[in-house]
Amino acid sequence: MVGAFHGHAHNCMCQLDWHPQYIQGTGHTEGEGCEHIFAASNELARSTRHATLFHRHQAIEQHFAFWDANKYAALSKYLRVHFEEMVRAISTLASELDVIKKEYNLIDNDFVRFHADERSYLENLKQPAVCDQLLICYVQILDELEAYRAEWDAAREVVNSALTEVPVGNLEELSIAIKRSCLRVDTSYAKLQYVETHTSNVEMRLGIQPWWEIGGEEYKCYKAEATMVKYRAALDELERLVVM
Structure with missing residues (x-):
């Protein structure tokens, strides 16, 4: 059994097998007994950090001996209180x-069936076909290509405006402006070339002819699927962060 506090850090399939809420007989037990002990013993750190070996062992032993005796003395009250809580619950x-x-017109067996159906769904869940994964990747590359083309166009426009703003006759400022402009244009063009090469490789591998256009039917279809992939990943991350 995985403790309830840590359970949601595990994937859904693991939770179906080992989370306390799916295990018959666990009731409201959260399965974090060790954490209760650790929380109570944290205060030992300050008093034993600079103690000698003997006094450190002595403090730890006395702490847990008292903790054990205290819990044993309160056991009858603990059982009675929790029994009353369970009766009310x-x-x-x-x-x-x-x-x-x-x-919802349900019977008790339906809840067992829901659990089995979820397990069956997760066991049969498969990744998208390799071709579909590549097409989703292709759509994302097309978006990158469009962005880098816009960046390159913007860099060239900035170059033209920067050179015209330099005062006539100021050769030093003109030289600095030319160097900065060349660096920006070269950097943006290098990025554009890399993405264009990547795009061509994917298109050749998938046999795409003619090339897709942003806004086309094929693009829209796999763009929606790419968005859903990100959405599912966000849901998985959100579920992982949830603590019962």
């Missing part, structure tokens, strides 16, 4: 569950 949750079952 069973009464309340059973009533709420009856309302849900009536509203």
Whole structure:
């Protein structure tokens, strides 16, 4: 069993097998007993950090001996309080569950079936076909190509305006402006060439002819799929961050 606090850091398939809420008999047990002990023993750090070896061992041993005796002394109260909580929870949750079952026309076996259906879905879940993955990548490359073309055009416009703004006769400023302009144009053009080469390689590998245009039907189809891929990844990350 994976503790409830750490459970959502595991993938969905792992949670179906090992999360406490899916294991019969766990009830409201969160499975984080060790964390309770660690939290209580954290205060030892300040008092034992600079202690001798003997006094460090003595403090740790006394702490856990007292912790054990204290928990044992409070065991009967602990059991009674939690028993009363469970009686109230069973009464309340059973009533709420009856309302849900009536509203959606469900029976107890349906909840078991839902769990099995989710497991079956995850077991049969596959990655998109390699061709579809490449087409999604191709759409993303087309977007990059368009962005780098715009960047190169902007760099050339900046060069033209920069040279005209230099005062006539000021050779030093003119030289600096030319160097900066050349650097910007060369950098943007190098990026553009790299993406153009990458685009051509993908098009040759996929046998795309004629090339897709941004806004075309094929582009729109796989652009939507690329967006869904990012959306699913965001959902997975969000679920990972959720702590029950």
